[in-house]
Amino acid sequence: MKRDTQPGGFRRHHNPLTWLAWHAQNALASLGRLARQPLATLMTTAVIGIAIALPSGLYLLVDNVRELTGNWDGGSSISLFLTDDIDDRKAAVVRDTLARRSDVGEARLITRAQALEEFRRRTGFGEALDLLDRNPLPAVILIRPATFASSAADTERLAKELEQYREIALVRVDLQWVRRLEAITQALERGILVLAGLLSTAVLLIVGNTVRLEIQNRHHEIEVVKLVGGTDAFIRRPFLYEGLWYGLLGALIALLLVTLGLGLMQGPVQRLAGLYASDFQLDLLTSGTFLSVLAGGPLLGLTGAWLAVGRHLARIQPE
Amino acid sequence: MIRFDNVAKRYPTGREGLAGVSLQVEPGELVFITGHSGAGKSTLLKLIGLLERATRGQVWVNERNLNRLKARDVPYHRREVGMIFQDHRLLADRTVFDNVALPLVVAGMGHQEIQRRVRAALDKVGLLGKERSQPITLSGGEQQRVGIARALVSKPPVLLADEPTGNLDPELSREIMELFLQFNQVGVTMLIATHDVDLIQGFGKRIVQLREGRILHDSGAAA
Numbered sequence: 001m002k003r004d005t006q007p008g009g010f011r012r013h014h015n016p017l018t019w020l021a022w023h024a025q026n027a028l029a030s031l032g033r034l035a036r037q038p039l040a041t042l043m044t045t046a047v048i049g050i051a052i053a054l055p056s057g058l059y060l061l062v063d064n065v066r067e068l069t070g071n072w073d074g075g076s077s078i079s080l081f082l083t084d085d086i087d088d089r090k091a092a093v094v095r096d097t098l099a100r101r102s103d104v105g106e107a108r109l110i111t112r113a114q115a116l117e118e119f120r121r122r123t124g125f126g127e128a129l130d131l132l133d134r135n136p137l138p139a140v141i142l143i144r145p146a147t148f149a150s151s152a153a154d155t156e157r158l159a160k161e162l163e164q165y166r167e168i169a170l171v172r173v174d175l176q177w178v179r180r181l182e183a184i185t186q187a188l189e190r191g192i193l194v195l196a197g198l199l200s201t202a203v204l205l206i207v208g209n210t211v212r213l214e215i216q217n218r219h220h221e222i223e224v225v226k227l228v229g230g231t232d233a234f235i236r237r238p239f240l241y242e243g244l245w246y247g248l249l250g251a252l253i254a255l256l257l258v259t260l261g262l263g264l265m266q267g268p269v270q271r272l273a274g275l276y277a278s279d280f281q282l283d284l285l286t287s288g289t290f291l292s293v294l295a296g297g298p299l300l301g302l303t304g305a306w307l308a309v310g311r312h313l314a315r316i317q318p319e
Numbered sequence: 320m321i322r323f324d325n326v327a328k329r330y331p332t333g334r335e336g337l338a339g340v341s342l343q344v345e346p347g348e349l350v351f352i353t354g355h356s357g358a359g360k361s362t363l364l365k366l367i368g369l370l371e372r373a374t375r376g377q378v379w380v381n382e383r384n385l386n387r388l389k390a391r392d393v394p395y396h397r398r399e400v401g402m403i404f405q406d407h408r409l410l411a412d413r414t415v416f417d418n419v420a421l422p423l424v425v426a427g428m429g430h431q432e433i434q435r436r437v438r439a440a441l442d443k444v445g446l447l448g449k450e451r452s453q454p455i456t457l458s459g460g461e462q463q464r465v466g467i468a469r470a471l472v473s474k475p476p477v478l479l480a481d482e483p484t485g486n487l488d489p490e491l492s493r494e495i496m497e498l499f500l501q502f503n504q505v506g507v508t509m510l511i512a513t514h515d516v517d518l519i520q521g522f523g524k525r526i527v528q529l530r531e532g533r534i535l536h537d538s539g540a541a542a
Binding site: 010018019022220221223224225226227228229230231232234317318319 | 365368370391392394395396397398402408409410412421422425426427429469473
């Protein structure tokens with residue numbers, strides 16, 4: 001009798017092409033099995049999709065908020081009110097001095113006359129001002145910190161230094177809201193991280209449970225395959241591919257949901273931004289998020305299937 | 320080819336399957352194992368196919384000590400031992416062809432080779448026209464033949480059959496046994512467990528009779 005093996009040892013290495021063909025065949029077969037029960041597959045993948053879409057969508061929203069605070073004229077601004085004895089010429093000199101500092105991005109002078117004009121235009125108290133014998137408004141220099149020094153802490157340090165100038169009567173930092181927004185963003189990010197962790201676990205459990213049921217349904221088949229010499233790897237493979245497909249389909253559904261959701265928000269957000277005279281637009285899917293969802297979904301599916309397969313396949317032995 | 324050295328098997332339930340059996344089967348030999356139910360026939364075959372492991376003594380198959388075989392090597396061992404069961408153990412949702420092809424598929428054989436071998440195996444058991452049928456549409460005898468084709472398609476050196484004719488009428492049983500005799504003529508070592516002593520008496524092959532887990536009588540023990 002012709003035999004492939006030597007006594008005592010087994011031949012276990014296969015031609016890499018055959019091996020690849022197996023995998024392709026397994027992948028397709030698993031996909032085919034999912035396609036044969038479209039409703040069940042759709043429900044499972046939809047749950048996975050929603051579980052992935054929630055944290056991804058929220059992350060994108062927070063990402064947008066962060067972008068917004070970053071673009072808001074360098075995040076913060078400082079108003080310097082000059083002392084009364086500074087005339088326009090001296091004020092311009094002070095402005096030029098400040099503008100030369102490396103941590104100052106932009107310094108704009110509003111002369112006393114300009115300030116009066118603006119006040120008149122904006123408030124409608126023009127007649128009242130006419131009653132005064134002189135312009136009560138100080139000259140103001142608006143400072144926007146350089147981009148590299150625009151964080152709340154940097155802005156505060158700059159403000160402290162500017163207070164030392166003799167020509168400056170009052171320094172007002174418009175910082176509070178930046179700080180709050182930063183804090184809110186950070187809190188939200190942490191919350192999303194926790195949510196993502198919980199929902200990832202949910203995906204693992206969903207896929208794991210689905211694969212477990214599938215293993216139970218195919219109990220007899222697994223027994224027979226073991227009987228005719230199927231290795232654990234051979235038996236495991238279709239289930240792992242099944243998990244992979246669940247994850248991938250879930251990820252695709254998630255991307256669809258996120259795109260739809262953000263798309264629906266685009267109009268109202270633009271209207272809101274318009275009220276603040278901003279042309280801000282929601283960034284839709286960034287390629288980074290796109291790729292991490294597309295890679296993370298299948299990875300979660302595969303892991304979930306692996307956990308289920310590891311626990312349940314060993315228990316099935318032919319008798 | 321197969322050697323049992325004082326082998327005992329006690330099941331976790333406490334039941335004793337084998338209580339000390341020594342047996343030697345030469346390559347190409349055909350041995351009938353008989354005895355009442357519970358005598359240890361199935362246990363003996365299960366130990367050879369590693370469906371169970373011995374609790375005492377040593378089992379050698381193909382110059383390999385099965386006691387020392389690691390779990391990950393069990394599938395490769397089973398590829399060298401074809402097994403036939405009373406209840407066929409076919410997959411109901413696959414065609415006859417796919418059922419017979421299964422051992423070749425798990426061994427990673429190429430598509431064309433599988434086609435060729437499955438046809439050859441089905442031809443041997445006289446089912447060449449039934450490749451596309453579902454097992455459930457076949458008669459009991461035909462289903463058993465599918466099971467036999469599956470066991471021999473990978474040309475294993477050892478073939479085990481546990482009550483292969485248990486559900487068949489005498490005429491069909493005789494046909495199946497004659498099929499086995501044919502395979503044996505091409506050099507396959509075979510162990511066939513059966514309680515049907517009348518059926519096997521006329522074949523002139525070695526008969527090992529078991530009782531309560533021990534060999535009661537061996538018509539042709541190798542010296």
